[in-house]
Amino acid sequence: xxxxxxxxxxxxxxxxxxxxxxxxxxxxxxxxxxxxxxxxxxxxxxxxxxxxxxxxxxxxxxxxxxxxxxxxxxxxxxxxxxxxxxxxxxxxxxxxxxxxxxxxxxxxxxxxxxxxxxxxxxxxxxxxxxxxxxxxxx
Amino acid sequence: xxxxxxxxxxxxxxxxxxxxxxxxxxxxxxxxxxxxxxxxxxxxxxxxxxxxxxxxxxxxxxxxxxxxxxxxxxxxxxxxxxxxxxxxxxxxxxxxxxxxxxxxxxxxxxxxxxxxxxxxxxxxxxxxxxxxxxx
Numbered sequence: 041x042x043x044x045x046x047x048x049x050x051x052x053x054x055x056x057x058x059x060x061x062x063x064x065x066x067x068x069x070x071x072x073x074x075x076x077x078x079x080x081x082x083x084x085x086x087x088x089x090x091x092x093x094x095x096x097x098x099x100x101x102x103x104x105x106x107x108x109x110x111x112x113x114x115x116x117x118x119x120x121x122x123x124x125x126x127x128x129x130x131x132x133x134x135x136x137x138x139x140x141x142x143x144x145x146x147x148x149x150x151x152x153x154x155x156x157x158x159x160x161x162x163x164x165x166x167x168x169x170x171x172x173x174x175x176x177x178x
Numbered sequence: 179x180x181x182x183x184x185x186x187x188x189x190x191x192x193x194x195x196x197x198x199x200x201x202x203x204x205x206x207x208x209x210x211x212x213x214x215x216x217x218x219x220x221x222x223x224x225x226x227x228x229x230x231x232x233x234x235x236x237x238x239x240x241x242x243x244x245x246x247x248x249x250x251x252x253x254x255x256x257x258x259x260x261x262x263x264x265x266x267x268x269x270x271x272x273x274x275x276x277x278x279x280x281x282x283x284x285x286x287x288x289x290x291x292x293x294x295x296x297x298x299x300x301x302x303x304x305x306x307x308x309x310x311x312x313x
Binding site: 132 | 207232234236237239242243244245261263264265266267268273281283285286287288289290
């Protein structure tokens with residue numbers, strides 16, 4: 041499935057924009073033929089403390105949830121992007137320095153597991169307004 | 179849908195003023211990479227910088243994905259976005275692509291994006307920009 045609007049590779053809202061006082065997770069994503077993703081967190085307004093931006097996998101034997109990446113800690117409003125998938129890098133070979141902007145907060149350079157989701161943790165009960173989207177890539 | 183062919187996102191024209199000059203919003207349409215050409219026909223004074231800006235879906239704000247690389251000359255300049263990019267692949271002694279490839283940006287293209295050309299001053303530049311979506 042490729043091209044056109046409404047396909048598997050179009051951006052999908054994982055956590056609707058809203059005001060949240062507790063952590064939020066998106067629905068489970070089945071990777072299928074996809075090899076990666078671009079994950080976007082938009083923080084419209086920040087509360088106190090911090091929120092953490094992380095990717096979780098789920099194993100099929102006992103349905104246990106494991107964290108795959110290193111958490112990115114967010115303390116201010118803005119746009120935070122992770123690139124997820126093998127073959128992505130901040131500094132491609134032959135480039136003198138990082139070529140990605142500071143908005144790209146992390147490259148998770150491994151293939152996605154079969155089942156995964158985006159999870160946002162919160163350090164306290166203050167109100168944060170944010171949303172999360174994912175675009176799968178082949 | 180002919181999404182894998184070159185598309186003109188900023189027509190060849192004279193662009194004066196302070197800028198930036200922004201293309202209309204583009205969709206990735208399933209592409210795993212982008213091949214972007216900034217064709218400068220006549221250079222102005224100072225510099226141009228090409229920015230690949232994603233558009234987040236919650237407020238519609240744009241975020242820059244690549245760091246600025248400035249150009250000053252009237253030639254074709256290229257930016258390539260995607261995965262497994264290398265100017266100097268492992269085993270090669272030196273870069274195997276031409277220096278007109280200004281930047282490799284090794285992340286997936288955003289679903290909705292635009293090309294933004296930042297100008298160093300208000301002088302006239304003649305240029306155009308094309309985008310090829312890479313499957």
